Amino acid sequence: MTRDTTAREPDLAVSIRQASKHFGERAIFERLDLTIRRREFVALLGASGSGKTTLLRTLLDLDSLDAGEGFVATPRAAVFQEPRLIPSQRVWQNVLMGVPRTSRARELAIATLAEVGLTRHVDAWPATLSGGEAQRVALARALIRDPALLLLDEPFAALDALTRLRMQDLVRQLVARHGPGVLLVTHDVEEAVRLASRIVVLRDARLTLDVTVSDAAGQRDSSHPEGAALRDRLYAELGVRRTAISPSAVAA
Amino acid sequence: MTRDTTAREPDLAVSIRQASKHFGERAIFERLDLTIRRREFVALLGASGSGKTTLLRTLLDLDSLDAGEGFVATPRAAVFQEPRLIPSQRVWQNVLMGVPRTSRARELAIATLAEVGLTRHVDAWPATLSGGEAQRVALARALIRDPALLLLDEPFAALDALTRLRMQDLVRQLVARHGPGVLLVTHDVEEAVRLASRIVVLRDARLTLDVTVSDAAGQRDSSHPEGAALRDRLYAELGVRRTAISPSAVAA
């Protein structure tokens, strides 16, 4: 466990093997293997309560494994399932959490907040924000830095369609710019297909599906047969039967 | 404001007129009129931060209006945007909040929790629940009673596709059984079209759109021209251009 894999594989963002985690009697995941490279954008799907958040927590060093070995790259950035803003700090200070307070820091925060559409709330207290606004602050907090690994736990759940598209774009830009490994938890199959370069499904304590998605194969296009097949496979894995081919691809 | 409209219109769940609410300089809604009858299922759409939650809070008597008049039916039930579970009470006790503790009460709670798929977590502490599980407990808490007005603030946001469909069904059943007036805040246009009998959009402090949706007109069907038109109109109102006709209608 302590052998230094870093030197040999500097390109890895996450590498865990045979990882197990239990709560009481219940296994959340069992002998799970997962490798995420830099620049790889992995979407993690799974039913409510299947253990997605728990997996992210272990990667963030907030929970420990019961068995297994592995390592994760640092620095990491994360958007938690809840906003987790510090109520005693104003919005812009929250965005700068852990960022050195140089003279330009506040400007940078304001610029990032502008990108997520919160210019108006730069100096607000977190408690006065709406649900979606708080989530966007949490997103800005992750976007403002240059992580080796980016963990996103349903970061767009509280956003309307338009805002959601904008935020997805921002994440895409960040990934393009800095090339971290990304693990995105989402419930939206379309979102996963649109953003990810690889999709995994967590079910019954294992990764039951692990597919790569490529632009070339037409998989992102719901009207393309490859795309439809991918969607069918994912929905099937999640237990849903699609009554109609239904790409809800929308753009601003 | 104090004249008793109840006697005359027992069928009304919500009736507000010329209602205004400001935070500081900013108007959240201005001279807003809204009437919801019993059995009416109103979906409320709107961008993040547009004031949907604030509107619900006034209907719940948690915020007061700056101007306007109106009344709401009681008893009310609500699913808040956050789960708001009491951490010091077990899941089943949370579900029974405000319900008389008869001998059958716990059974009833367990049955309702079974419906939302949480049999396993009946005796758990809220803090150990996953995001989606907590949201379902909050839903169970609203479903267990017989309200005259049901207010739902993005109740399905943290749920995967399958669970979401099941929960939508549960809400539909409750509405069919007890016939309360319903106000559902959602970001999912498809969800609104599928569930609601009427859709309103809150934008720039006003209800800029207020359309009735009927099964007969084929509006719920995305492949029907009426349905497509309705969706286009809603997306347009929300600022989104659909690149493809995209009904994501799925069923279990």
Place this chain on the structure above:
Amino acid sequence: AQPVLRVGIFQDVTREAIEATDFLKGTPYRIEWARLNGAGPTVQALGGNAIDISWGLSDTAAPKASSEDRRNWTAETAPIKLIGLLAPVDSKRYSPMLVIASKASGVTKISDLRGRTYAFNEGGNANAVGLLALDKAGLNVKDVKLRLLTYDATAPAVVAGAVDAAPATRSRVADALASGAVRELATENEVGFPGFVSVTARTGALKDPQLSEAIGDFMTRLARYLNWAATHDAETAAAYAKAQQLTPDQALFAAKSGAYRLVPVKHDGAPFKAEVEATKKLGEIGFYPRPVDFSTVVDDRYTAQIEAGNR
């Protein structure tokens, strides 16, 4: 450097009154005053080397501490010693301590106290007087309902009728006596209490030649001052009026009842004999848990200095 003599007192007025005169002017040592609230802290301050002498400590404090220690002190091991006694100038009219009863109790003499409530604060002279009074009337603590109270609370308790009788300081109950709310049962002299307070020194200070000399000088000056003060009530009363916000009448009364003379503790003197007598008695009636030899807590080296001051 000038030696420093640390003097413990009980009331600020003591210091203010003497400093208003010239008796302490030009001492070849510096005096530091320490006001200590009660016999306990004073004994501790002496024992703990926080002060060198105490002016006004009750004469029973040192023997009491000796008898309460694990073993009785000997002349060699005693950490504190009496070096002079303070005798009331007019113990007839201003006897400092007396036994009082509340009017409502109907008690008119000590022997009436059988079965009644009787209070004092434990350990001090009030305790000693209280026991001697009972003994004089042929009673002991088992014959009364004993109520141990703080010094502050004792007099109010009698005045308010919460207890039937108690030893008390005259100045504290003067008003109540005058108004008839309480009545006097006996004075301390009547029950066989010598009624002295003391100047007590830390043995360590006595062994220090420089300090010992300073103490000797202080004793002379103290004796002189006390003699002067006994005949100059008005001046002392002024100090009382200032320090304790008393009316002129009250202040004069306090000055008169606070008038003492300093007398030596030499072994052949009457005061010493009275003390030995009382100490024996107090040992018998249980005030001291063990019999104490009074001479072990006495140092009479300042007899000459005191007598010089009294001339």
Place this chain on the structure above:
Amino acid sequence: MSTLPTPRRNGHANLRVFKTRAASSKRQVSTRELTRLIFPLALLLIWQFAATAGWIDSHVLEAPLDVAAALVDLARSGVLWDSLVASLQRAVAGFLIGGGIGLVLGLVAGLSRIGERTYDALLQMLRMIPFLALIPLFVIWFGVDEKPKILLIAIACVFPVYLNTFSGVRHVDAKLVEAAQVFGVSRAAIALQIVLPLAMPSILVGVRYAMGTALLALVAAEQVNATSGIGYLALNPRAALRTDIILGVVLVYSLLGLTIDALLRAAERIALPWRRTLNEERRR
């Protein structure tokens, strides 16, 4: 949390409206603050009335006006003022030392289990030691100057601040601390910028209590070699005879209590600005 509105019974409920903005203006709020004093003042009036009417024996309880007169006498002679100054100096010094130690110890023990294991038990033992019983030891150890007095007050102040800080820190939402850890905030910054502000409500209770304790400890401290001070006044042997002076000192202490309360309310508004916004919002 503001007052709970009465729950409504079945049927309909009218919506609440606040007609004018002026209703929540600054002046309004401070007038409302003053209503706090109505009840104490009413009690004082009743007491005075009962005394004047002769229902209370003045030996048992002096009338407020007599007490005030005694206070005025004390004030006029300069004693009261000198006492207040002397005492407040001691109290402030002791409070700053003790409160500071309590804060640091509480913060460290709250944040790290090692800190807790090292000295929490010791402090739980020490805090029980009655400081009255310590006076003799302090006289023996530290003499009779200012040192033992300030030390006594400081010791008395350590524990309320420590206990409340420790508990406040321990009950800070762990999720927020986790987030900060993930974003690489240093331990010191987490402690000072996140945990400390969030534990502030609890800490301020400790501070509030400690300020009171500091003044109470004065009474004990000023038994030893003090020639002025309100603690000295309170137990002045002379005062024991005069219930009006005792009650006067009690009154002085009460007024100091009100002052501390006002100070702490102000401190709360300043130290918890994010709560202020919310409460004002909600109060409307």
Place this chain on the structure above:
Amino acid sequence: MSTLPTPRRNGHANLRVFKTRAASSKRQVSTRELTRLIFPLALLLIWQFAATAGWIDSHVLEAPLDVAAALVDLARSGVLWDSLVASLQRAVAGFLIGGGIGLVLGLVAGLSRIGERTYDALLQMLRMIPFLALIPLFVIWFGVDEKPKILLIAIACVFPVYLNTFSGVRHVDAKLVEAAQVFGVSRAAIALQIVLPLAMPSILVGVRYAMGTALLALVAAEQVNATSGIGYLALNPRAALRTDIILGVVLVYSLLGLTIDALLRAAERIALPWRRTLNEERRR
């Protein structure tokens, strides 16, 4: 919140693994609890060693063994035991009365602004009154029996519980209370079933402090007509120069402090079961 792990520097970090389940078993936890006592015991050893080596003058500070011997003497004569029983009865009675009043007043004032406006200012005034100065008044008002003693202790206990309850209630998450209101939970049920448990961490700090205060107030209370009791022992004039007895009493108080601490830790585990689960989870 548990100990913060050291933040990692740039690069990679290995994942933490807990190999065996046994590591978090019950026994392990209670052994760990005992580590709390290591530091106090070490101090005791050092003190004894310094005393034996003659570095400390026994007049200034007696050696622990001598203190223990004095305690054993007291215990053998039965004085210690009688004192403990007498005192604990008073302390418990006073604590229950005072703590109960503090809890109710704090709850009501925390929940309703009317309650706060009515008596908060009064309590803030009253809590400052030095109870030592009250002794003569209490004797006049309530005589010299048990009543004034228990009352004095009760008064001392009201305020820590009140302040902490009030603050705890005020800082309960308003969102939860809102939810309960919406679902028509009665005011009483909100107060007792929701607010009270959630304010419990803060209340328990008050209780913890009040238990200490009850024992401290004994020292003052037992100056009035007590012939036994640890408060009486603490200031017993006989002990004037017997630092071993003074320290012995101090030691008794310390041990009571440890007992209270253990009690409160148990109470916390029982009263806050939902936190227990989380903490144990997190500690692994």
